[in-house]
Amino acid sequence: MWGRFLRQRLLQLIPVLIGVSFIVFLTMHLTPGDPIEHMLGQAGRITQEQIDELRAHYGLDRPLIVQYGLFVGNAVRGEFGPSYSHHGRTVRSVVAARLPATLELTVFAFVIAIVFAIPAGVIASLRPHGLFDRLATVGALLGISMPGFWLGIVLMIIFGLQRHWLPISGRIDLALVPDYVTGIHTLDALLTANGPAFWSALKHLALPGVAMAAPMAAMVMRMVRSSMIGVLAQDYVQFARAKGLPETTVVGKHALRNALIPTVNLVALQTGLLLSGNMIIETVFQFPGLGKLAVDAIAAADYPLVQAVVLIYAVSYVLLNLVADALHAALDPRVQIA
Protein backbone atom coordinates (compact mmCIF):
# COMPACT_ATOMS: atom_id res chain seq x y z
CA MET A 1 0.00 0.00 0.00
CA TRP A 2 2.80 2.38 0.95
CA GLY A 3 4.74 1.57 -2.19
CA ARG A 4 1.75 2.52 -4.28
CA PHE A 5 1.17 5.74 -2.38
CA LEU A 6 4.76 6.83 -2.76
CA ARG A 7 4.91 5.84 -6.40
CA GLN A 8 1.77 7.83 -7.11
CA ARG A 9 3.04 10.89 -5.27
CA LEU A 10 6.43 10.70 -6.94
CA LEU A 11 4.72 10.54 -10.34
CA GLN A 12 2.71 13.62 -9.42
CA LEU A 13 5.99 15.37 -8.64
CA ILE A 14 7.15 15.13 -12.25
CA PRO A 15 4.93 17.85 -13.73
CA VAL A 16 5.67 20.01 -10.68
CA LEU A 17 9.42 19.64 -11.12
CA ILE A 18 9.12 20.33 -14.85
CA GLY A 19 7.15 23.48 -14.13
CA VAL A 20 9.56 24.62 -11.43
CA SER A 21 12.65 24.03 -13.54
CA PHE A 22 11.09 25.62 -16.62
CA ILE A 23 10.32 28.82 -14.77
CA VAL A 24 13.81 28.94 -13.28
CA PHE A 25 15.18 28.37 -16.78
CA LEU A 26 12.99 31.12 -18.24
CA THR A 27 14.16 33.68 -15.70
CA MET A 28 17.59 33.48 -17.30
CA HIS A 29 16.04 34.53 -20.59
CA LEU A 30 14.39 37.49 -18.90
CA THR A 31 17.74 38.78 -17.77
CA PRO A 32 19.30 41.61 -19.72
CA GLY A 33 22.46 40.86 -21.71
CA ASP A 34 23.97 37.72 -23.06
CA PRO A 35 25.30 34.97 -20.78
CA ILE A 36 28.45 34.69 -22.88
CA GLU A 37 29.21 38.37 -22.37
CA HIS A 38 28.69 37.90 -18.62
CA MET A 39 30.93 34.86 -18.62
CA LEU A 40 33.73 36.60 -20.52
CA GLY A 41 33.44 39.66 -18.35
CA GLN A 42 36.69 41.57 -18.50
CA ALA A 43 38.48 38.89 -20.53
CA GLY A 44 39.65 41.55 -22.97
CA ARG A 45 39.03 41.63 -26.70
CA ILE A 46 37.25 38.69 -28.15
CA THR A 47 36.38 38.01 -31.74
CA GLN A 48 32.86 37.33 -32.91
CA GLU A 49 34.05 33.88 -33.94
CA GLN A 50 35.13 33.06 -30.41
CA ILE A 51 31.77 34.26 -29.11
CA ASP A 52 29.94 32.09 -31.64
CA GLU A 53 32.11 29.16 -30.69
CA LEU A 54 31.27 29.59 -27.01
CA ARG A 55 27.58 30.00 -27.81
CA ALA A 56 27.69 26.72 -29.71
CA HIS A 57 29.67 25.10 -26.88
CA TYR A 58 27.01 25.99 -24.31
CA GLY A 59 24.18 25.25 -26.76
CA LEU A 60 22.95 28.85 -26.71
CA ASP A 61 22.41 28.82 -30.50
CA ARG A 62 19.91 25.95 -30.23
CA PRO A 63 16.11 26.29 -29.99
CA LEU A 64 14.75 27.25 -26.55
CA ILE A 65 13.28 23.82 -25.85
CA VAL A 66 16.62 22.12 -26.61
CA GLN A 67 18.36 24.59 -24.32
CA TYR A 68 15.84 23.73 -21.61
CA GLY A 69 16.62 20.05 -22.10
CA LEU A 70 20.34 20.77 -21.72
CA PHE A 71 19.65 22.87 -18.63
CA VAL A 72 17.66 20.08 -16.95
CA GLY A 73 20.18 17.44 -17.95
CA ASN A 74 22.98 19.47 -16.38
CA ALA A 75 20.93 20.47 -13.34
CA VAL A 76 20.16 16.84 -12.52
CA ARG A 77 23.90 16.17 -12.39
CA GLY A 78 24.38 19.32 -10.28
CA GLU A 79 26.16 21.16 -13.08
CA PHE A 80 25.34 24.83 -13.53
CA GLY A 81 28.54 25.89 -15.23
CA PRO A 82 30.99 28.54 -14.03
CA SER A 83 29.93 31.21 -11.57
CA TYR A 84 30.14 34.75 -13.00
CA SER A 85 31.04 36.39 -9.72
CA HIS A 86 33.25 33.78 -7.99
CA HIS A 87 36.07 33.73 -10.49
CA GLY A 88 37.51 30.40 -11.47
CA ARG A 89 34.94 28.42 -9.50
CA THR A 90 31.93 26.44 -10.61
CA VAL A 91 28.47 27.18 -9.30
CA ARG A 92 28.46 23.69 -7.87
CA SER A 93 31.53 24.21 -5.70
CA VAL A 94 30.33 27.61 -4.49
CA VAL A 95 26.95 26.17 -3.54
CA ALA A 96 28.45 23.09 -1.87
CA ALA A 97 30.61 25.31 0.34
CA ARG A 98 27.58 27.25 1.61
CA LEU A 99 25.03 24.48 1.98
CA PRO A 100 26.06 23.28 5.49
CA ALA A 101 25.57 26.76 6.99
CA THR A 102 22.02 26.99 5.67
CA LEU A 103 21.18 23.45 6.78
CA GLU A 104 22.46 24.24 10.25
CA LEU A 105 20.48 27.47 10.55
CA THR A 106 17.29 25.96 9.15
CA VAL A 107 17.37 22.94 11.44
CA PHE A 108 18.13 25.20 14.41
CA ALA A 109 15.19 27.49 13.55
CA PHE A 110 12.96 24.45 13.12
CA VAL A 111 13.89 23.10 16.55
CA ILE A 112 13.32 26.49 18.22
CA ALA A 113 9.91 26.83 16.57
CA ILE A 114 8.75 23.35 17.62
CA VAL A 115 10.18 23.39 21.14
CA PHE A 116 8.48 26.70 21.75
CA ALA A 117 5.22 26.29 19.84
CA ILE A 118 3.93 22.89 20.96
CA PRO A 119 4.12 23.43 24.74
CA ALA A 120 2.82 26.99 24.32
CA GLY A 121 -0.12 25.76 22.25
CA VAL A 122 -0.96 23.03 24.76
CA ILE A 123 -0.78 25.34 27.78
CA ALA A 124 -2.90 27.94 25.98
CA SER A 125 -5.53 25.33 25.12
CA LEU A 126 -5.95 24.18 28.72
CA ARG A 127 -7.46 27.49 29.72
CA PRO A 128 -8.91 29.15 26.62
CA HIS A 129 -9.15 32.93 27.09
CA GLY A 130 -7.04 32.70 30.23
CA LEU A 131 -4.07 34.97 30.77
CA PHE A 132 -1.51 32.68 29.13
CA ASP A 133 -3.80 32.05 26.18
CA ARG A 134 -4.30 35.76 25.63
CA LEU A 135 -0.57 36.47 25.79
CA ALA A 136 0.19 33.57 23.45
CA THR A 137 -2.50 34.66 21.00
CA VAL A 138 -1.16 38.21 20.89
CA GLY A 139 2.38 36.89 20.51
CA ALA A 140 1.32 34.64 17.64
CA LEU A 141 -0.43 37.51 15.86
CA LEU A 142 2.70 39.62 16.19
CA GLY A 143 4.82 36.75 14.88
CA ILE A 144 2.62 36.45 11.81
CA SER A 145 2.37 40.19 11.18
CA MET A 146 6.03 41.08 11.67
CA PRO A 147 8.34 41.17 8.68
CA GLY A 148 11.23 38.79 9.41
CA PHE A 149 13.93 41.22 8.30
CA TRP A 150 12.68 43.82 10.74
CA LEU A 151 12.41 41.40 13.66
CA GLY A 152 16.01 40.40 12.89
CA ILE A 153 17.18 44.01 13.03
CA VAL A 154 15.30 44.73 16.25
CA LEU A 155 16.83 41.63 17.87
CA MET A 156 20.26 42.81 16.71
CA ILE A 157 19.72 46.26 18.22
CA ILE A 158 18.46 44.94 21.57
CA PHE A 159 20.54 41.80 22.20
CA GLY A 160 23.60 42.55 20.12
CA LEU A 161 24.23 46.28 20.30
CA GLN A 162 22.59 47.48 23.50
CA ARG A 163 23.13 44.40 25.71
CA HIS A 164 26.12 42.79 23.95
CA TRP A 165 24.75 39.36 24.86
CA LEU A 166 24.91 37.79 21.44
CA PRO A 167 26.88 38.24 18.22
CA ILE A 168 24.97 39.87 15.37
CA SER A 169 26.73 38.48 12.31
CA GLY A 170 28.63 35.49 10.98
CA ARG A 171 28.48 31.80 11.87
CA ILE A 172 31.19 31.39 14.47
CA ASP A 173 34.13 33.20 16.04
CA LEU A 174 36.70 32.76 13.27
CA ALA A 175 39.45 31.82 15.72
CA LEU A 176 37.33 28.90 16.93
CA VAL A 177 36.30 27.15 13.70
CA PRO A 178 36.29 23.40 14.51
CA ASP A 179 38.07 20.78 12.40
CA TYR A 180 36.14 20.03 9.24
CA VAL A 181 33.96 16.94 9.36
CA THR A 182 30.58 17.83 7.88
CA GLY A 183 30.88 21.60 7.51
CA ILE A 184 28.08 22.02 10.06
CA HIS A 185 29.92 23.83 12.84
CA THR A 186 27.81 22.73 15.82
CA LEU A 187 27.95 19.11 14.70
CA ASP A 188 31.67 19.25 13.91
CA ALA A 189 32.36 20.81 17.31
CA LEU A 190 30.43 18.02 19.03
CA LEU A 191 32.16 15.31 17.01
CA THR A 192 35.58 16.72 17.83
CA ALA A 193 34.57 17.45 21.45
CA ASN A 194 35.34 21.14 20.97
CA GLY A 195 33.30 22.94 23.62
CA PRO A 196 34.27 26.56 22.90
CA ALA A 197 33.55 26.13 19.18
CA PHE A 198 30.14 24.61 19.93
CA TRP A 199 29.22 27.44 22.27
CA SER A 200 30.38 30.08 19.78
CA ALA A 201 28.46 28.51 16.89
CA LEU A 202 25.34 28.22 19.05
CA LYS A 203 25.54 31.88 20.10
CA HIS A 204 25.85 32.92 16.46
CA LEU A 205 22.79 30.87 15.56
CA ALA A 206 20.62 32.29 18.34
CA LEU A 207 19.41 35.59 16.88
CA PRO A 208 19.00 34.55 13.22
CA GLY A 209 17.41 31.30 14.42
CA VAL A 210 14.81 33.09 16.52
CA ALA A 211 14.04 35.61 13.76
CA MET A 212 13.60 32.81 11.25
CA ALA A 213 11.53 30.65 13.60
CA ALA A 214 9.06 33.35 14.69
CA PRO A 215 6.41 33.05 11.94
CA MET A 216 6.53 29.25 11.99
CA ALA A 217 6.29 29.14 15.78
CA ALA A 218 3.28 31.46 15.59
CA MET A 219 1.45 29.34 13.02
CA VAL A 220 2.21 26.03 14.76
CA MET A 221 1.23 27.43 18.16
CA ARG A 222 -2.15 28.53 16.82
CA MET A 223 -2.72 25.16 15.19
CA VAL A 224 -1.81 23.16 18.32
CA ARG A 225 -4.02 25.39 20.43
CA SER A 226 -7.09 25.14 18.23
CA SER A 227 -6.81 21.42 17.61
CA MET A 228 -6.20 20.76 21.33
CA ILE A 229 -9.31 22.76 22.20
CA GLY A 230 -11.24 20.65 19.70
CA VAL A 231 -9.84 17.35 20.97
CA LEU A 232 -10.27 18.19 24.67
CA ALA A 233 -14.01 18.60 24.08
CA GLN A 234 -14.32 15.10 22.60
CA ASP A 235 -16.17 12.32 24.38
CA TYR A 236 -13.18 10.02 24.72
CA VAL A 237 -11.24 12.70 26.56
CA GLN A 238 -14.17 13.25 28.91
CA PHE A 239 -14.33 9.50 29.36
CA ALA A 240 -10.64 9.27 30.18
CA ARG A 241 -11.14 11.98 32.79
CA ALA A 242 -14.22 10.23 34.16
CA LYS A 243 -12.18 7.05 34.58
CA GLY A 244 -10.07 9.05 36.98
CA LEU A 245 -6.91 9.14 34.91
CA PRO A 246 -4.50 11.86 36.00
CA GLU A 247 -4.84 15.08 33.98
CA THR A 248 -1.27 14.81 32.66
CA THR A 249 -2.10 11.42 31.12
CA VAL A 250 -5.35 12.72 29.67
CA VAL A 251 -3.73 15.77 28.13
CA GLY A 252 -0.35 14.30 27.23
CA LYS A 253 -1.41 10.89 26.02
CA HIS A 254 -5.04 10.94 24.93
CA ALA A 255 -5.48 14.48 23.69
CA LEU A 256 -2.07 15.62 22.46
CA ARG A 257 -1.49 12.60 20.28
CA ASN A 258 -4.64 13.28 18.28
CA ALA A 259 -4.19 17.03 18.28
CA LEU A 260 -0.77 16.63 16.71
CA ILE A 261 -2.08 14.95 13.56
CA PRO A 262 -3.15 18.15 11.80
CA THR A 263 -0.11 19.88 13.30
CA VAL A 264 2.41 17.51 11.73
CA ASN A 265 1.09 18.36 8.30
CA LEU A 266 1.32 22.08 9.01
CA VAL A 267 4.83 21.71 10.42
CA ALA A 268 6.10 20.12 7.21
CA LEU A 269 4.43 22.80 5.10
CA GLN A 270 5.79 25.56 7.32
CA THR A 271 9.29 24.13 7.05
CA GLY A 272 9.02 24.80 3.33
CA LEU A 273 8.11 28.38 4.16
CA LEU A 274 11.08 28.63 6.52
CA LEU A 275 13.22 28.45 3.39
CA SER A 276 11.75 31.71 2.07
CA GLY A 277 12.55 33.42 5.35
CA ASN A 278 16.00 31.92 5.25
CA MET A 279 17.18 34.13 2.35
CA ILE A 280 16.09 37.28 4.12
CA ILE A 281 17.36 36.36 7.58
CA GLU A 282 20.77 35.27 6.26
CA THR A 283 21.05 38.62 4.48
CA VAL A 284 20.16 40.56 7.62
CA PHE A 285 22.67 38.69 9.79
CA GLN A 286 25.42 38.34 7.16
CA PHE A 287 25.13 34.61 7.74
CA PRO A 288 27.25 32.91 5.08
CA GLY A 289 24.72 30.38 3.76
CA LEU A 290 22.86 29.77 0.53
CA GLY A 291 20.31 32.54 1.07
CA LYS A 292 22.92 35.25 1.43
CA LEU A 293 24.81 33.68 -1.47
CA ALA A 294 21.73 34.05 -3.69
CA VAL A 295 21.07 37.64 -2.67
CA ASP A 296 24.72 38.56 -3.29
CA ALA A 297 24.57 36.73 -6.63
CA ILE A 298 21.55 38.83 -7.62
CA ALA A 299 23.48 42.00 -6.91
CA ALA A 300 26.46 40.67 -8.91
CA ALA A 301 24.23 39.55 -11.82
CA ASP A 302 25.56 36.00 -11.36
CA TYR A 303 22.49 34.37 -12.92
CA PRO A 304 23.66 30.73 -13.03
CA LEU A 305 24.31 30.92 -9.29
CA VAL A 306 20.89 32.51 -8.65
CA GLN A 307 19.26 29.79 -10.73
CA ALA A 308 21.04 27.00 -8.91
CA VAL A 309 20.09 28.29 -5.46
CA VAL A 310 16.49 29.00 -6.45
CA LEU A 311 16.22 25.50 -7.87
CA ILE A 312 17.60 23.99 -4.66
CA TYR A 313 15.11 25.92 -2.53
CA ALA A 314 12.23 25.06 -4.84
CA VAL A 315 13.01 21.35 -4.99
CA SER A 316 13.46 21.21 -1.20
CA TYR A 317 10.09 22.90 -0.83
CA VAL A 318 8.43 20.41 -3.18
CA LEU A 319 9.97 17.48 -1.29
CA LEU A 320 8.90 18.90 2.08
CA ASN A 321 5.34 19.12 0.74
CA LEU A 322 5.61 15.45 -0.16
CA VAL A 323 6.83 14.67 3.35
CA ALA A 324 3.86 16.62 4.74
CA ASP A 325 1.43 14.51 2.74
CA ALA A 326 3.14 11.25 3.60
CA LEU A 327 3.22 12.04 7.33
CA HIS A 328 -0.40 13.08 7.23
CA ALA A 329 -1.36 9.82 5.56
CA ALA A 330 0.74 7.80 7.97
CA LEU A 331 -0.73 9.40 11.10
CA ASP A 332 -4.35 9.79 10.12
CA PRO A 333 -6.00 6.50 9.22
CA ARG A 334 -8.88 8.44 7.67
CA VAL A 335 -6.62 9.63 4.85
CA GLN A 336 -6.79 7.08 2.07
CA ILE A 337 -3.32 6.35 0.86
CA ALA A 338 -4.24 4.00 -1.94
Next chain:
Amino acid sequence: MLKLLLGNRVAAVAGLVVVAFVMLAILAPILAPYDPNEQHPEAIRAAPFWQADGESRFLLGSDSLGRDLLSRIMYGARISILLGVVVVLLTLLVGTGLGMLAGYFRGAFDAVMSRIVDTLLAFPFLIFALAIMAATGPNLVALVLALAFKGWVDFYRVARADVLAAREADYVTAARGVGASTAHILFSEILPNIVPPLIVLAALRMAIIIIAEASLSFLGIGVPPSIPAWGTMVADGRADIAGAWWIATFPGLAILALVLAVNLFGEGLRDALDPRMRQ
Protein backbone atom coordinates in the same frame (compact mmCIF):
# COMPACT_ATOMS: atom_id res chain seq x y z
CA MET B 1 -22.93 41.82 9.03
CA LEU B 2 -21.77 45.36 9.73
CA LYS B 3 -23.34 45.04 13.16
CA LEU B 4 -21.47 41.83 13.86
CA LEU B 5 -18.25 43.39 12.73
CA LEU B 6 -18.75 46.48 14.87
CA GLY B 7 -19.70 44.24 17.77
CA ASN B 8 -16.22 42.78 17.57
CA ARG B 9 -14.29 45.58 19.22
CA VAL B 10 -10.85 44.36 18.16
CA ALA B 11 -11.86 44.07 14.51
CA ALA B 12 -13.55 47.49 14.60
CA VAL B 13 -10.41 49.15 15.99
CA ALA B 14 -8.28 47.26 13.45
CA GLY B 15 -10.57 48.50 10.68
CA LEU B 16 -10.12 52.07 11.90
CA VAL B 17 -6.35 51.66 11.88
CA VAL B 18 -6.49 50.40 8.29
CA VAL B 19 -8.66 53.38 7.31
CA ALA B 20 -6.20 55.71 9.06
CA PHE B 21 -3.30 54.24 7.05
CA VAL B 22 -5.27 54.65 3.82
CA MET B 23 -6.05 58.28 4.67
CA LEU B 24 -2.40 58.86 5.55
CA ALA B 25 -1.38 57.44 2.19
CA ILE B 26 -3.87 59.52 0.24
CA LEU B 27 -3.22 62.73 2.15
CA ALA B 28 0.56 62.30 2.39
CA PRO B 29 1.28 65.32 0.15
CA ILE B 30 -0.81 67.51 2.48
CA LEU B 31 0.10 65.97 5.84
CA ALA B 32 3.79 65.23 5.38
CA PRO B 33 5.98 67.99 6.84
CA TYR B 34 8.61 67.62 4.09
CA ASP B 35 9.07 66.24 0.61
CA PRO B 36 10.06 62.57 1.18
CA ASN B 37 13.19 62.93 -0.96
CA GLU B 38 14.24 66.35 0.31
CA GLN B 39 17.71 66.10 1.85
CA HIS B 40 18.82 68.20 4.81
CA PRO B 41 22.62 67.97 4.82
CA GLU B 42 22.77 69.94 8.07
CA ALA B 43 20.60 67.37 9.88
CA ILE B 44 21.94 63.94 8.98
CA ARG B 45 20.70 61.12 11.23
CA ALA B 46 18.85 63.60 13.45
CA ALA B 47 17.39 61.78 16.48
CA PRO B 48 13.63 61.65 17.15
CA PHE B 49 12.32 64.65 19.10
CA TRP B 50 12.05 62.91 22.50
CA GLN B 51 15.74 61.97 22.53
CA ALA B 52 18.06 64.33 24.39
CA ASP B 53 19.78 65.32 21.14
CA GLY B 54 16.57 65.15 19.08
CA GLU B 55 15.30 67.87 16.80
CA SER B 56 11.68 68.97 16.90
CA ARG B 57 11.82 69.65 13.14
CA PHE B 58 12.06 65.91 12.48
CA LEU B 59 9.57 64.21 14.78
CA LEU B 60 10.80 60.68 14.07
CA GLY B 61 14.33 61.75 13.16
CA SER B 62 16.07 61.77 9.80
CA ASP B 63 18.04 59.22 7.81
CA SER B 64 21.63 59.09 6.56
CA LEU B 65 20.84 61.59 3.79
CA GLY B 66 18.99 63.92 6.15
CA ARG B 67 15.55 62.99 4.83
CA ASP B 68 12.61 63.32 7.24
CA LEU B 69 11.59 59.83 8.39
CA LEU B 70 8.00 60.74 9.22
CA SER B 71 7.41 62.12 5.73
CA ARG B 72 9.00 59.09 4.14
CA ILE B 73 6.89 56.72 6.24
CA MET B 74 3.73 58.59 5.20
CA TYR B 75 4.70 58.37 1.53
CA GLY B 76 5.81 54.76 2.00
CA ALA B 77 2.24 53.87 2.98
CA ARG B 78 1.16 54.81 -0.55
CA ILE B 79 3.20 52.20 -2.41
CA SER B 80 2.54 49.44 0.16
CA ILE B 81 -1.21 49.96 0.07
CA LEU B 82 -1.38 50.60 -3.67
CA LEU B 83 0.58 47.45 -4.53
CA GLY B 84 -1.38 45.42 -1.99
CA VAL B 85 -4.70 46.54 -3.45
CA VAL B 86 -3.65 46.11 -7.09
CA VAL B 87 -2.16 42.66 -6.54
CA VAL B 88 -5.07 41.42 -4.42
CA LEU B 89 -7.67 42.74 -6.90
CA LEU B 90 -5.82 41.20 -9.83
CA THR B 91 -5.50 37.79 -8.16
CA LEU B 92 -9.09 38.01 -6.87
CA LEU B 93 -10.49 38.64 -10.36
CA VAL B 94 -8.34 36.09 -12.18
CA GLY B 95 -8.68 33.40 -9.51
CA THR B 96 -12.42 33.85 -9.00
CA GLY B 97 -13.14 33.97 -12.74
CA LEU B 98 -11.17 30.84 -13.54
CA GLY B 99 -12.41 29.05 -10.42
CA MET B 100 -16.07 29.77 -11.26
CA LEU B 101 -15.63 28.52 -14.84
CA ALA B 102 -13.82 25.37 -13.69
CA GLY B 103 -16.39 24.66 -10.99
CA TYR B 104 -19.40 25.26 -13.20
CA PHE B 105 -18.34 23.60 -16.46
CA ARG B 106 -15.94 21.00 -15.04
CA GLY B 107 -14.72 18.68 -17.81
CA ALA B 108 -11.49 19.27 -19.70
CA PHE B 109 -11.05 22.90 -18.61
CA ASP B 110 -11.30 21.92 -14.97
CA ALA B 111 -8.86 19.03 -15.46
CA VAL B 112 -6.25 21.24 -17.12
CA MET B 113 -6.67 24.01 -14.56
CA SER B 114 -6.32 21.54 -11.71
CA ARG B 115 -2.96 20.38 -13.07
CA ILE B 116 -1.74 23.96 -13.38
CA VAL B 117 -2.94 24.79 -9.89
CA ASP B 118 -1.28 21.69 -8.39
CA THR B 119 1.99 22.72 -9.99
CA LEU B 120 1.75 26.31 -8.79
CA LEU B 121 0.85 25.19 -5.26
CA ALA B 122 4.22 23.49 -5.05
CA PHE B 123 6.02 26.77 -5.79
CA PRO B 124 7.59 28.59 -2.90
CA PHE B 125 6.00 31.97 -3.49
CA LEU B 126 8.63 34.36 -2.18
CA ILE B 127 11.53 32.47 -3.74
CA PHE B 128 9.94 32.63 -7.16
CA ALA B 129 9.03 36.26 -6.78
CA LEU B 130 12.68 36.74 -5.91
CA ALA B 131 13.86 34.81 -8.98
CA ILE B 132 11.62 36.88 -11.25
CA MET B 133 12.68 40.18 -9.68
CA ALA B 134 16.33 39.14 -9.79
CA ALA B 135 15.98 38.74 -13.54
CA THR B 136 14.06 41.95 -14.22
CA GLY B 137 15.49 44.28 -11.58
CA PRO B 138 13.37 46.67 -9.48
CA ASN B 139 10.36 47.51 -11.63
CA LEU B 140 6.73 48.04 -10.60
CA VAL B 141 5.05 46.05 -13.40
CA ALA B 142 7.32 43.05 -12.83
CA LEU B 143 6.75 43.39 -9.09
CA VAL B 144 2.95 43.21 -9.48
CA LEU B 145 3.26 40.16 -11.72
CA ALA B 146 5.77 38.46 -9.43
CA LEU B 147 3.51 39.03 -6.40
CA ALA B 148 0.40 37.93 -8.32
CA PHE B 149 2.13 34.93 -9.88
CA LYS B 150 0.78 32.40 -7.42
CA GLY B 151 -1.73 34.40 -5.36
CA TRP B 152 -4.70 33.79 -7.66
CA VAL B 153 -4.58 30.06 -6.85
CA ASP B 154 -6.08 30.60 -3.39
CA PHE B 155 -9.05 32.47 -4.85
CA TYR B 156 -9.39 29.87 -7.59
CA ARG B 157 -9.67 27.04 -5.08
CA VAL B 158 -12.26 28.77 -2.92
CA ALA B 159 -14.35 29.90 -5.92
CA ARG B 160 -14.20 26.50 -7.61
CA ALA B 161 -15.20 24.55 -4.50
CA ASP B 162 -18.06 26.91 -3.71
CA VAL B 163 -19.38 26.90 -7.28
CA LEU B 164 -19.16 23.10 -7.39
CA ALA B 165 -21.41 22.99 -4.34
CA ALA B 166 -23.71 25.75 -5.58
CA ARG B 167 -24.38 24.30 -9.03
CA GLU B 168 -26.33 21.45 -7.42
CA ALA B 169 -28.22 23.76 -5.06
CA ASP B 170 -31.97 24.19 -5.40
CA TYR B 171 -31.83 27.88 -6.24
CA VAL B 172 -29.55 27.18 -9.20
CA THR B 173 -31.72 24.30 -10.43
CA ALA B 174 -34.72 26.61 -10.13
CA ALA B 175 -32.99 29.35 -12.13
CA ARG B 176 -32.06 26.83 -14.79
CA GLY B 177 -35.65 25.58 -14.80
CA VAL B 178 -37.06 29.00 -15.61
CA GLY B 179 -34.62 29.27 -18.50
CA ALA B 180 -31.99 31.63 -17.09
CA SER B 181 -28.83 31.95 -19.18
CA THR B 182 -25.53 30.50 -17.95
CA ALA B 183 -24.08 33.99 -17.54
CA HIS B 184 -27.09 35.01 -15.46
CA ILE B 185 -26.79 31.92 -13.28
CA LEU B 186 -23.06 32.41 -12.75
CA PHE B 187 -23.03 36.13 -12.05
CA SER B 188 -26.46 36.92 -10.62
CA GLU B 189 -27.31 33.71 -8.80
CA ILE B 190 -24.07 32.04 -7.72
CA LEU B 191 -21.58 34.90 -7.41
CA PRO B 192 -23.39 36.81 -4.64
CA ASN B 193 -23.43 33.64 -2.57
CA ILE B 194 -19.71 32.95 -2.81
CA VAL B 195 -18.51 36.51 -2.22
CA PRO B 196 -18.14 36.42 1.59
CA PRO B 197 -15.35 33.81 1.79
CA LEU B 198 -13.57 35.55 -1.08
CA ILE B 199 -13.60 38.88 0.76
CA VAL B 200 -12.15 37.26 3.88
CA LEU B 201 -9.43 35.65 1.79
CA ALA B 202 -8.69 38.97 0.08
CA ALA B 203 -8.11 40.67 3.43
CA LEU B 204 -5.77 37.93 4.67
CA ARG B 205 -3.90 37.86 1.34
CA MET B 206 -3.41 41.62 1.58
CA ALA B 207 -1.35 41.15 4.75
CA ILE B 208 0.83 38.54 3.04
CA ILE B 209 1.38 40.72 -0.04
CA ILE B 210 2.39 43.76 2.03
CA ILE B 211 5.05 41.72 3.86
CA ALA B 212 6.25 40.10 0.62
CA GLU B 213 6.58 43.46 -1.12
CA ALA B 214 8.46 44.91 1.84
CA SER B 215 10.77 41.87 1.91
CA LEU B 216 11.63 42.20 -1.78
CA SER B 217 12.15 45.94 -1.40
CA PHE B 218 14.36 45.26 1.61
CA LEU B 219 16.52 43.03 -0.61
CA GLY B 220 16.72 45.85 -3.18
CA ILE B 221 14.69 44.05 -5.85
CA GLY B 222 11.19 45.31 -5.14
CA VAL B 223 10.02 48.89 -5.44
CA PRO B 224 12.48 51.08 -7.45
CA PRO B 225 14.69 53.08 -5.07
CA SER B 226 13.33 56.44 -6.24
CA ILE B 227 9.94 55.67 -4.64
CA PRO B 228 9.89 55.78 -0.80
CA ALA B 229 8.97 52.27 0.39
CA TRP B 230 9.05 50.83 3.91
CA GLY B 231 11.18 47.80 3.03
CA THR B 232 13.77 49.97 1.29
CA MET B 233 13.83 52.33 4.28
CA VAL B 234 14.60 49.49 6.71
CA ALA B 235 17.41 48.38 4.39
CA ASP B 236 18.74 51.96 4.29
CA GLY B 237 18.80 52.06 8.08
CA ARG B 238 20.51 48.72 8.53
CA ALA B 239 24.02 50.16 8.29
CA ASP B 240 23.20 52.71 10.99
CA ILE B 241 21.62 50.52 13.66
CA ALA B 242 24.55 51.05 16.02
CA GLY B 243 24.29 54.86 16.01
CA ALA B 244 20.83 55.66 14.65
CA TRP B 245 18.46 52.81 15.55
CA TRP B 246 15.38 54.83 14.56
CA ILE B 247 16.07 54.77 10.80
CA ALA B 248 15.45 51.01 10.52
CA THR B 249 13.03 50.73 13.43
CA PHE B 250 10.18 53.13 12.55
CA PRO B 251 9.47 52.02 8.97
CA GLY B 252 9.35 48.41 10.23
CA LEU B 253 6.98 49.46 12.98
CA ALA B 254 4.72 50.95 10.29
CA ILE B 255 4.71 47.63 8.40
CA LEU B 256 3.92 45.76 11.62
CA ALA B 257 1.08 48.13 12.53
CA LEU B 258 -0.56 47.99 9.11
CA VAL B 259 -0.17 44.23 8.65
CA LEU B 260 -1.39 43.53 12.19
CA ALA B 261 -4.45 45.73 11.60
CA VAL B 262 -5.18 44.06 8.25
CA ASN B 263 -4.84 40.59 9.81
CA LEU B 264 -7.08 41.43 12.77
CA PHE B 265 -9.63 43.03 10.49
CA GLY B 266 -9.54 40.01 8.17
CA GLU B 267 -10.07 37.62 11.07
CA GLY B 268 -12.91 39.80 12.33
CA LEU B 269 -14.47 39.72 8.86
CA ARG B 270 -14.16 35.96 8.83
CA ASP B 271 -15.96 35.66 12.14
CA ALA B 272 -18.68 38.02 10.97
CA LEU B 273 -19.18 36.59 7.47
CA ASP B 274 -18.47 32.95 7.89
CA PRO B 275 -19.95 31.50 11.06
CA ARG B 276 -18.56 28.05 10.22
CA MET B 277 -15.03 29.31 10.75
CA ARG B 278 -15.71 31.05 14.03
CA GLN B 279 -13.34 29.72 16.65
